[in-house]
Amino acid sequence: MNCPLLEQTDLLLDYTAGRLDSATAALFERHMENCTHCAAFRTEQAVLWNALDAWEPEPVSLSFNRTLWQRIDAIAAEPWYRRLIDGFRFGAWKPALPLAAAVCVIAAGFVLDHANAPTTTNVAGASGVSITEVDQAEKALDDIQLLRQLDSASHPEAKNSKTM
Amino acid sequence: MLRVRDGDEDSFRVLLDKHRNSLVHFLYRMVQEQPVSEELAQEVFLRIYRSRASYEPTARFTTWMFRIATHLALNWLRDAKHERSQERLDEDRSSGMPARELPDRKLSVEQRMVYQARLQEVRDAIATLPEKQRAAVLMHKYEEMEYSQIAGVLEISESAVKSLLFRAYETLRARLAYMVTGGPR
Numbered sequence: 001m002n003c004p005l006l007e008q009t010d011l012l013l014d015y016t017a018g019r020l021d022s023a024t025a026a027l028f029e030r031h032m033e034n035c036t037h038c039a040a041f042r043t044e045q046a047v048l049w050n051a052l053d054a055w056e057p058e059p060v061s062l063s064f065n066r067t068l069w070q071r072i073d074a075i076a077a078e079p080w081y082r083r084l085i086d087g088f089r090f091g092a093w094k095p096a097l098p099l100a101a102a103v104c105v106i107a108a109g110f111v112l113d114h115a116n117a118p119t120t121t122n123v124a125g126a127s128g129v130s131i132t133e134v135d136q137a138e139k140a141l142d143d144i145q146l147l148r149q150l151d152s153a154s155h156p157e158a159k160n161s162k163t164m
Numbered sequence: 165m166l167r168v169r170d171g172d173e174d175s176f177r178v179l180l181d182k183h184r185n186s187l188v189h190f191l192y193r194m195v196q197e198q199p200v201s202e203e204l205a206q207e208v209f210l211r212i213y214r215s216r217a218s219y220e221p222t223a224r225f226t227t228w229m230f231r232i233a234t235h236l237a238l239n240w241l242r243d244a245k246h247e248r249s250q251e252r253l254d255e256d257r258s259s260g261m262p263a264r265e266l267p268d269r270k271l272s273v274e275q276r277m278v279y280q281a282r283l284q285e286v287r288d289a290i291a292t293l294p295e296k297q298r299a300a301v302l303m304h305k306y307e308e309m310e311y312s313q314i315a316g317v318l319e320i321s322e323s324a325v326k327s328l329l330f331r332a333y334e335t336l337r338a339r340l341a342y343m344v345t346g347g348p349r
Contacts, residue, residue, distance in 0.1 A: 009326055009330040010311065010326045010329075013304075013329060013330070013333065017304075017305075017308075019308075044337045044341065045333065045337065047337075047343050048333065048336050048337050048340055048343075049305075051282065051286050051340050051343055052286060052290075052305050052306075052336075054279070054282070054283055055193070055283060055286050055290075057188070057189040057192045057193060058192065058198050060184060060185055060188045060202065060205075061202055064184065064188070064202060064205075064206070065180065065181075067206065068180070068206050068209055068210070071206065071210055072210070072213055075210070075213070075214065
């Protein structure tokens, strides 16, 4: 049966890489004296580590910095519109993103709010009669009522003959 | 980097000098071609320079830099995968390694040949790893990055990084197991 410590891969890798603190490393050392599984892992990983250590990269060219600065100078000499395009390409627009999002949200809210708001020619109910027309009709009825009251007040005999 | 953002070119020079070698070496081990690694490293620094104005210190500078580098290297590897022929690879191998990679001039011819063969085996073993495993191993082994930082570069969880590394080292151990016994498989 395998040692449960083999499941703790990060600890084992850190141990073989020499990245554990001395106290934990000492615990591992003691454990490996009695655990053949962990000891075998340590041996294989150590061999791999040494093999990888042997792979040294080539030195960086002496002209690296000079070439890079030439390219940077070329960027600086580019026309403003090219730099603007590059700025967008390389993320200069990112700080403006929250502001743009906020503007979009406000604009959308404004449009939705005004799309639902009633207008002066709104339809009242499903009858197809506008609010303006209803107001005008009510006013006309009030006027007729007032005229009748005035008429009856000025000709009381007519009213009495009718009642007789 | 904050000074670079504010237009301090000297600080960019400092950043360049501080990170140039590790970046080129990482890219070299990723793509295994020196001119390409330097070209990609230049592109990384150019992108940093171009986007300096919008830099936000949400992560460590090296995490950001290696994220750009890894994306560029992976893109290059994907593009190159279809272009490079087996003949080209064989040609590179037969032409031998640069003298820089020789461990010691005092070694005998036979010792040098053994060393070169082993080194080539290491390079091949790394090259055959899946791309993200390769990047994770190179950052863990050679750049000595923490799991959290590798996770930040690869934009995956820390546990995913540990899993990647475990599988990658398992593959490498199996492939290079003969080095324990001292002879080829």
